[in-house]
Amino acid sequence: MFNVAVVGMGWWGKIIVPLIKRSSKLGVSKVVEVNPAGIADFAKQHGVEVVTDFESVLRDSGIDGVVLCTPHTQHTDQIVAAANAGKHVFCEKPLSMTRADVLRAVEAVNRNKVTLAVGHERRFEPPIMELMRVVKSGELGVPLQVEANFNQDKFLSLPADNWRLSGKEAPAGPMTATGIHLLDLSVGIFGEAERAYASVKQLGSQLVNGDTLAILVSFKNGGHALISAILATPFDGRFAVYCNKGWIEVRDKTHPEAPEGWVLTTCLQGGKRTSVEYAPDENVLENL
């Protein structure tokens, strides 16, 4: 059993703990939360001890790794501290807020010979894995363009001073919340990006940091990604790859926090489109 401490018991930490409890490979008996009021019932229900001091889990020889579900600007320092204490790290996206911080985090994990992983669970969705397999096999020909969106309206009810709405924690509005998953998958298709044009606007909500994001990414090896991420419209999710012999698209039925499955549609040149339904899957746990 690989024992982790989950750090940050907000929305996502509370999704992750019950998943780990169902795992045969991972265990969790301690969680870290700086604001523990209100999580006593959750902790009792899932049999975890709540501590307020991150450093104390780094000193705990019974803990092999940490799962960071904390605000974005804390990630780099927490990765470095965990790595220096010899703990493996699973960090929720975004890994860091700047390239310099990513390099600082990676340097610390390499120097301490620990493993660093990132919360990009969309890579582990079964229809996305099938999409990647089909595109990489070449059966659809040359990949030309990605079209993708990930919209949600969960942040509309947040108080204006919530960390997720600040320009420091979310500098391109919806990018750190949802757009980053689509960029990650697009890099999985095309490799390294060469140029990006992004525009973020506040059009339909009180989210002063922007609620509507459009990005055009151009890749070194060819191809574009057109990424849309909106925080002022109900959930929608789609990832499509257009190639010169056909195209393939994954449509999400629900937000990843409560998966209800997906529809994978493929269309080959000269043929009809065919759709396959995929049942929900615990891809957040598979990523962990």
Ligand SMILES: NC(=O)c1ccc[n+]([C@@H]2O[C@H](COP(=O)([O-])OP(=O)(O)OC[C@H]3O[C@@H](n4cnc5c(N)ncnc54)[C@H](O)[C@@H]3O)[C@@H](O)[C@H]2O)c1
């Ligand atoms: N992979 C996904 O699909 C997904 C989905 C949602 C959120 N996330 C990510 O998860 C992370 C957390 O987001 P959230 O929506 O759960 O935020 P949240 O505000 O709901 O939870 C964050 C929690 O961390 C606590 N905290 C802050 N500083 C701390 C510290 N130093 N030590 C311990 N606890 C601390 C806060 O009190 C809060 O309870 C973010 O990186 C976010 O982008 C990922």
